Amino acid sequence: MKIYEFAANPSSRRVGIFLKELGVEVDRVQLNVREGANLNAEYQEKSVNGKVPMLELDDGTCISETIAICRFFAEKHNDTSLFGTTPEEKGLVEMWQRIVEFDGLYAGFQAFRNLSGVYSDRERCVPAWGEESKRRVEEFLPKLDKQLSRNDYVAGDKLSVADITGFLFVGVVCEKALEIKALEAYPHIQAWYDKLSQRAAFQ
Ligand SMILES: N[C@@H](CCC(=O)N[C@@H](CS)C(=O)NCC(=O)O)C(=O)O
CATH class of the missing domain: 1.20.1050.10 (Glutathione S-transferase Yfyf (Class Pi); Chain A, domain 2)
Structure with missing residues (x-):
């Protein structure tokens, strides 16, 4: 599983802070969205909103939206506090x-x-x-x-x-x-x- 993000941007940082509070580490792929790295057809096909962050699971399931990603990890790690x-x-x-x-x-x-x-x-x-x-x-x-x-x-x-x-x-x-x-x-x-x-x- 991996997270596509642009580490400097607020939405990616929200997920990053959430994961740190949860104590979970996940592989990251940096996409420079300012330079349009999210605009290619392959990424747009995977991501419903076309933005970062996006979580891609090992079976190919893709979850966009910051809070949806946070929710996934909270449920997965049994800590929804x-x-x-x-x-x-x-x-x-x-x-x-x-x-x-x-x-x-x-x-x-x-x-x-x-x-x-x-x-x-x-x-x-x-x-x-x-x-x-x-x-x-x-x-x-x-x-x-x-x-x-x-x-x-x-x-x-x-x-x-x-x-x-x-x-x-x-x-x-x-x-x-x-x-x-x-x-x-x-x-x-x-x-x-x-x-x-x-x-x-x-x-
Ligand atoms: N509602 C989305 C917003 C994500 C969002 O706005 N991402 C920005 C970076 S903070 C982005 O990918 N911008 C590039 C673009 O709009 O093409 C979420 O919460 O994940």
Whole structure:
């Protein structure tokens, strides 16, 4: 089995952190998606969304989508704790994972892709959508800060997959790609981010 990834990119890093927290090692194949290494017919045939990360199993089954890959390994290794343990925890983790991914990370992806034109060789870029998406990111940050003012982690008092999504959203998408100073502006996000940064898997 192997994972196709572009190690520097947030989606690949989400899987990487998840696997480190789980203590699982998997072979990796680097695809430089910025240079279009994912665009050839062979990869596009294997991958439903055409992107990285993608997990290819030994029987040829291919699983795309970050959370689907994380779910596969959690189930395979009988440790689904990062998705919550009790029914209540599972519901809250699922809710926050989706909120941070849709309202934070993906809005940030849309902002970066449409404003920078980094993938203009493969998609139509709409700068106005980029601007709107960036505003949505800015509007989401106080909600995340409020949640972290009341909880140690995004979905409550335990580390979960929602923290991994949030960590890449804040550190890579906000701070680096969009130059939004989330850490400076939001003390609870800053404290949570510092705490996660100290974990070996997040370094
Ligand atoms: N929903 C997908 C998003 C994956 C994604 O956006 N991957 C980016 C890198 S972070 C990519 O492959 N970009 C290359 C492209 O769009 O052609 C997931 O969660 O896995």
